[in-house]
Amino acid sequence: MDATEFRRRGKEMVDLIADYLENIEQRPVYPNVEPGYLRSLIPQEAPEEPDTYEDVVKDIERVIMPGVTHWHSPYFYAYFPTASSFPAMLADMLSGAIGCIGFSWAASPACTELETVMMDWLGKMLKLPEEFIAGTHGQGGGVIQGTASEATLVALLAARSRTVRIILANDPQRPETDITSKLVAYASDQAHCSVERAGMIGGVRMKKIPTKQSNKYAVHGETFLKMIQEDKAAGLIPFYLCATLGTTPSCAFDRITELGPICNAEQIWMHIDAAYAGSSFICPEFRPLLNGIEFADSFNFNPHKWLLVNFDLNEESHWQIPLGRRFRSLKMWFVFRMYGLKGLQDYIRKHVELAKEFETLVRADPRFEISADVILALVCFRLKGSNEMNEVLLKRINNGKKIHLVPCQLSGQFVLRFAICARTTESRHVREAWRIISQLAEEVMQELPH
Amino acid sequence: MDATEFRRRGKEMVDLIADYLENIEQRPVYPNVEPGYLRSLIPQEAPEEPDTYEDVVKDIERVIMPGVTHWHSPYFYAYFPTASSFPAMLADMLSGAIGCIGFSWAASPACTELETVMMDWLGKMLKLPEEFIAGTHGQGGGVIQGTASEATLVALLAARSRTVRIILANDPQRPETDITSKLVAYASDQAHCSVERAGMIGGVRMKKIPTKQSNKYAVHGETFLKMIQEDKAAGLIPFYLCATLGTTPSCAFDRITELGPICNAEQIWMHIDAAYAGSSFICPEFRPLLNGIEFADSFNFNPHKWLLVNFDLNEESHWQIPLGRRFRSLKMWFVFRMYGLKGLQDYIRKHVELAKEFETLVRADPRFEISADVILALVCFRLKGSNEMNEVLLKRINNGKKIHLVPCQLSGQFVLRFAICARTTESRHVREAWRIISQLAEEVMQELPH
Numbered sequence: 001m002d003a004t005e006f007r008r009r010g011k012e013m014v015d016l017i018a019d020y021l022e023n024i025e026q027r028p029v030y031p032n033v034e035p036g037y038l039r040s041l042i043p044q045e046a047p048e049e050p051d052t053y054e055d056v057v058k059d060i061e062r063v064i065m066p067g068v069t070h071w072h073s074p075y076f077y078a079y080f081p082t083a084s085s086f087p088a089m090l091a092d093m094l095s096g097a098i099g100c101i102g103f104s105w106a107a108s109p110a111c112t113e114l115e116t117v118m119m120d121w122l123g124k125m126l127k128l129p130e131e132f133i134a135g136t137h138g139q140g141g142g143v144i145q146g147t148a149s150e151a152t153l154v155a156l157l158a159a160r161s162r163t164v165r166i167i168l169a170n171d172p173q174r175p176e177t178d179i180t181s182k183l184v185a186y187a188s189d190q191a192h193c194s195v196e197r198a199g200m201i202g203g204v205r206m207k208k209i210p211t212k213q214s215n216k217y218a219v220h221g222e223t224f225l226k227m228i229q230e231d232k233a234a235g236l237i238p239f240y241l242c243a244t245l246g247t248t249p250s251c252a253f254d255r256i257t258e259l260g261p262i263c264n265a266e267q268i269w270m271h272i273d274a275a276y277a278g279s280s281f282i283c284p285e286f287r288p289l290l291n292g293i294e295f296a297d298s299f300n301f302n303p304h305k306w307l308l309v310n311f312d313l314n315e316e317s318h319w320q321i322p323l324g325r326r327f328r329s330l331k332m333w334f335v336f337r338m339y340g341l342k343g344l345q346d347y348i349r350k351h352v353e354l355a356k357e358f359e360t361l362v363r364a365d366p367r368f369e370i371s372a373d374v375i376l377a378l379v380c381f382r383l384k385g386s387n388e389m390n391e392v393l394l395k396r397i398n399n400g401k402k403i404h405l406v407p408c409q410l411s412g413q414f415v416l417r418f419a420i421c422a423r424t425t426e427s428r429h430v431r432e433a434w435r436i437i438s439q440l441a442e443e444v445m446q447e448l449p450h
Numbered sequence: 451m452d453a454t455e456f457r458r459r460g461k462e463m464v465d466l467i468a469d470y471l472e473n474i475e476q477r478p479v480y481p482n483v484e485p486g487y488l489r490s491l492i493p494q495e496a497p498e499e500p501d502t503y504e505d506v507v508k509d510i511e512r513v514i515m516p517g518v519t520h521w522h523s524p525y526f527y528a529y530f531p532t533a534s535s536f537p538a539m540l541a542d543m544l545s546g547a548i549g550c551i552g553f554s555w556a557a558s559p560a561c562t563e564l565e566t567v568m569m570d571w572l573g574k575m576l577k578l579p580e581e582f583i584a585g586t587h588g589q590g591g592g593v594i595q596g597t598a599s600e601a602t603l604v605a606l607l608a609a610r611s612r613t614v615r616i617i618l619a620n621d622p623q624r625p626e627t628d629i630t631s632k633l634v635a636y637a638s639d640q641a642h643c644s645v646e647r648a649g650m651i652g653g654v655r656m657k658k659i660p661t662k663q664s665n666k667y668a669v670h671g672e673t674f675l676k677m678i679q680e681d682k683a684a685g686l687i688p689f690y691l692c693a694t695l696g697t698t699p700s701c702a703f704d705r706i707t708e709l710g711p712i713c714n715a716e717q718i719w720m721h722i723d724a725a726y727a728g729s730s731f732i733c734p735e736f737r738p739l740l741n742g743i744e745f746a747d748s749f750n751f752n753p754h755k756w757l758l759v760n761f762d763l764n765e766e767s768h769w770q771i772p773l774g775r776r777f778r779s780l781k782m783w784f785v786f787r788m789y790g791l792k793g794l795q796d797y798i799r800k801h802v803e804l805a806k807e808f809e810t811l812v813r814a815d816p817r818f819e820i821s822a823d824v825i826l827a828l829v830c831f832r833l834k835g836s837n838e839m840n841e842v843l844l845k846r847i848n849n850g851k852k853i854h855l856v857p858c859q860l861s862g863q864f865v866l867r868f869a870i871c872a873r874t875t876e877s878r879h880v881r882e883a884w885r886i887i888s889q890l891a892e893e894v895m896q897e898l899p900h
Binding site for chain 1: 451452453454455456457460461463464465466467468471472481483485487488489492494496497499503505506510514515517518519520521532533534535536537539540543548549550551558560563564570571574585607627651652780786787790791792
């Protein structure tokens with residue numbers, strides 16, 4: 001395919017994409033396939049001679065689409081959102097064409113420099129302390145990581161290295177392996193599984209800090225302090241806390257204003273994982289949720305979740321695992337400029353309002369209960385009654401394939417999570433989703449004893 | 451921006467991209483900017499109100515392009531290639547629009563399944579042993595990693611975990627930290643810096659195996675065996691070897707037919723990093739370079755280097771660091787089908803021929819010498835004479851901005867690397883590059899004493 005054919009095929013692809021997104025709500029949001037469905041639909045090996053482009057395009061609907069979970073359908077309420085916007089797609093096309101690998105400044109200066117400045121824009125939108133902004137004192141600064149998992153790991157590795165350095169400075173004879181074998185990291189029992197995995201990769205102990213419903217599933221200073229005192233008494237070395245702002249199960253907020261001073265006093269690295277909630281901090285009314293950031297050593301959130309910047313794009317301070325890098329900051333530049341701060345704030349607020357609307361519908365129905373405070377755009381709810389009944393309800397909901405939700409466990413209870421995800425979700429979709437849930441609940445309650 | 455505007459802007463972007471790539475050789479391949487150039491060209495903060503799309507597009511030429519190193523210019527001979535092809539760009543557009551996050555099968559079945567099958571296609575193109583193919587015995591299989599750095603790290607972590615498990619099975623009382631503190635990993639002194647970094651991240655010792663010119667910069671079994679015997683005698687536990695096929699400095703090939711049996715006998719995990727050279731193994735004439743793969747525990751190469759599949763795309767076995775994943779296999783599917791195996795083989799062969807052509811030009815000039823065997827599409831060469839003279843020559847070459855090369859060190863010598871990189875490089879570009887180099891060499895030799 002030469003440039004002339006690309007002009008034609010590229011424009012067809014633009015139309016195909018626009019058609020897909022304009023009509024996405026007519027597709028079942030969750031696919032109707034069994035594991036292994038795809039292998040038999042395509043050859044066992046790559047073709048010797050080229051296929052035609054027409055055949056490749058035909059296979060998008062034949063092979064791919066039947067197996068796609070449509071994350072950008074307005075009826076998708078599972079997990080957390082993943083961003084998608086037209087300006088981000090345009091920027092990604094350009095980034096693919098420039099196709100530079102930004103592993104050093106010289107390898108593509110624009111790639112390195114735009115990223116630094118975009119991280120500053122983002123830091124200022126979030127009103128991060130000056131130490132986090134590269135353009136002010138030049139000490140801190142942001143970097144785009146592929147995923148929050150990488151950010152958590154990178155922060156843990158930086159913390160490990162800092163603690164070893166501090167201890168060796170006072171006790172140069174101590175074997176490094178003696179230090180690392182006593183290191184202990186902490187995170188909420190509500191933290192994302194990638195945090196536990198970061199501990200395994202970094203080869204250090206990772207302890208879960210217990211939370212409870214009466215504390216809104218947040219880690220409090222008191223609990224943490226008690227744990228580190230016990231661990232220190234046992235000869236261990238507390239060195240890293242991954243605090244979560246907006247946990248995956250229920251969007252709980254660890255009390256960083258209490259945890260931060262403890263970490264600072266004990267030379268424990270405080271990393272903040274605000275993967276989902278972070279985007280909301282661009283709105284003044286949600287920024288107080290980030291109070292305590294001034295105690296943090298590193299901070300990560302995912303603009304690709306809720307800030308209209310397509311995956312993969314995470315903000316973090318410090319370095320990274322992969323060496324090569326795509327020109328990912330172009331997306332942020334396009335999106336920030338095409339929406340403006342106001343447009344992005346409006347977008348966040350609209351999602352939060354839709355979640356409130358859903359919460360109101362749930363609360364008005366005496367069969368249901370709300371399982372955790374609704375702070376942003378996630379509603380945790382369940383039928384009053386057994387876990388089994390709620391499991392059956394969720395199964396019916398997802399089998400219907402009209403809307404898609406995933407569950408979580410909170411205090412041993414099976415809970416349904418309703419997250420506003422798609423850019424195109426409107427009040428009518430939320431009301432339709434509730435109509436479906438409500439109707440299926442009636443069926444389930446009639447069938448099952450309660 | 452709504453779908454209607456995206457149809458228009460997307461088509462304009464397709465033309466912009468085609469224009470850029472059709473005319474890329476008229477641009478200086480290396481930018482003429484100083485560090486920090488970009489910050490003053492754009493505002494300090496994101497705009498409150500949206501910018502117009504026209505302004506954003508205008509800024510591509512004003513802000514971005516002056517700072518781009520044009521990796522896809524036919525005059526780019528630096529580093530190793532990074533792939534770019536029109537089918538891959540089309541697939542990336544589609545992948546961005548579907549925008550699913552493939553962290554589990556249910557999160558998007560097509561994303562998981564196409565990746566498994568594409569890894570099998572690739573494995574079969576390379577004639578990997580059956581254990582590496584998911585669709586045969588179901589034990590092995592490939593996964594797309596973001597970069598070779600991640601692949602090396604993931605393999606090291608898997609090796610660490612396997613060794614600890616084996617030792618604990620025989621000696622359950624031994625503290626795990628006592629084991630990990632004695633682990634030692636190995637790689638060539640020619641290995642990529644990311645290998646050393648993987649050792650640091652994994653918290654294990656990493657030893658460099660010395661190579662020499664007389665051995666063509668390859669690691670031989672004898673040297674390796676001696677090192678592990680000494681280390682075992684000192685109470686250490688050899689557990690991981692990262693063998694390189696096609697090193698970054700000179701494209702040297704470690705002797706895996708000798709190293710593999712040693713690793714297998716000693717229960718040392720052998721990982722093969724064939725980041726650059728791996729693509730060439732789809733040609734029968736280069737496949738013998740991979741002999742010994744049957745001894746390996748894991749194998750990685752970068753289709754995004756030399757197989758026309760845009761970054762980011764690496765093949766590896768086992769798992770990964772990031773949890774979320776883009777729908778990256780779509781690119782492979784489009785590219786493999788639109789080129790066919792024959793088209794891809796032709797592409798590799800053409801690059802190797804162009805390198806041979808350049809080698810012939812260098813050899814015909816008595817002022818120059820070839821510094822390492824030319825096996826694939828990399829030519830290492832230098833002026834006979836001082837390092838200083840070669841440094842000045844390279845500086846002049848890059849300051850001219852017509853062609854771009856980077857150096858390497860081989861046995862203390864400053865060497866120029868000429869790698870065939872761009873899809874559009876033809877014989878005339880190579881001859882023009884040689885004309886420039888040859889002319890600058892004359893200038894330099896006249897000016898400097900030799």
